[in-house]
Amino acid sequence: AQSVAQPEDQVNVAEGNPLTVKCTYSVSGNPYLFWYVQYPNRGLQFLLKYITGDNLVKGSYGFEAEFNKSQTSFHLKKPSALVSDSALYFCAVNHGGYQKVTFGTGTKLQVIP
Amino acid sequence: DVKVTQSSRYLVKRTGEKVFLECVQDMDHENMFWYRQDPGLGLRLIYFSYDVKMKEKGDIPEGYSVSREKKERFSLILESASTNQTSMYLCASSLWAGQSENEQYFGPGTRLTVT
Numbered sequence: 001a002q003s004v005a006q007p008e009d010q011v012n013v014a015e016g017n018p019l020t021v022k023c024t025y026s027v028s029g030n031p032y033l034f035w036y037v038q039y040p041n042r043g044l045q046f047l048l049k050y051i052t053g054d055n056l057v058k059g060s061y062g063f064e065a066e067f068n069k070s071q072t073s074f075h076l077k078k079p080s081a082l083v084s085d086s087a088l089y090f091c092a093v094n095h096g097g098y099q100k101v102t103f104g105t106g107t108k109l110q111v112i113p
Numbered sequence: 114d115v116k117v118t119q120s121s122r123y124l125v126k127r128t129g130e131k132v133f134l135e136c137v138q139d140m141d142h143e144n145m146f147w148y149r150q151d152p153g154l155g156l157r158l159i160y161f162s163y164d165v166k167m168k169e170k171g172d173i174p175e176g177y178s179v180s181r182e183k184k185e186r187f188s189l190i191l192e193s194a195s196t197n198q199t200s201m202y203l204c205a206s207s208l209w210a211g212q213s214e215n216e217q218y219f220g221p222g223t224r225l226t227v228t
Contacts (some may be wrong), residue, residue: 006155103156
């Protein structure tokens with residue numbers, strides 16, 4: 001079985017400050033980890049993924065995520081938040097050879113001007 | 114760019130009606146998925162398909178069926194709509210390369226209300 005947890009329903013951050021959206025996972029074998037973003041009234045958009053290699057993954061719109069195997073975490077980060085980053089963020093996990101992806105419950109990011 | 118389109122953005126149906134939600138992708142992806150999205154529950158997989166005429170149950174298949182007659186098209190069917198199927202429905206597709214490292218591309222969603 002595989003699962004992913006996003007412990008925070010909402011994260012508030014001031015514009016210009018660094019942001020972190022947390023994600024932890026549980027999977028047997030090596031994980032494939034993803035972050036998606038959903039802007040209001042839109043479908044989900046892919047941000048970045050970790051498959052193998054460097055633990056720090058860079059993605060779209062200046063976002064990055066750090067894979068930590070010992071803590072089974074894959075937190076999303078950005079050095080300086082923009083108001084336009086306000087959206088719903090989903091973490092997702094699966095493992096090699098398994099086509100079903102499990103999504104977290106989502107974290108609403110609110111960037112305050 | 115990958116494009117995934119869904120037949121309706123908003124749909125209102127009555128209890129007991131048969132409902133069809135259509136999804137089309139234009140990137141020759143093998144995998145296609147149907148999810149429902151509810152506040153506080155995230156995305157839950159209803160069904161997915163990895164090839165024409167092939168389907169696999171997801172986590173919440175009860176009350177739904179699917180059809181994939183052509184590679185680019187994946188339909189979700191509510192045989193007899195009920196109020197607890199009021200939700201946002203998202204279709205997605207992805208490339209299958211023997212491993213599951215490929216990201217999914219999502220359509221804009223269909224907000225279904227069953228009254």
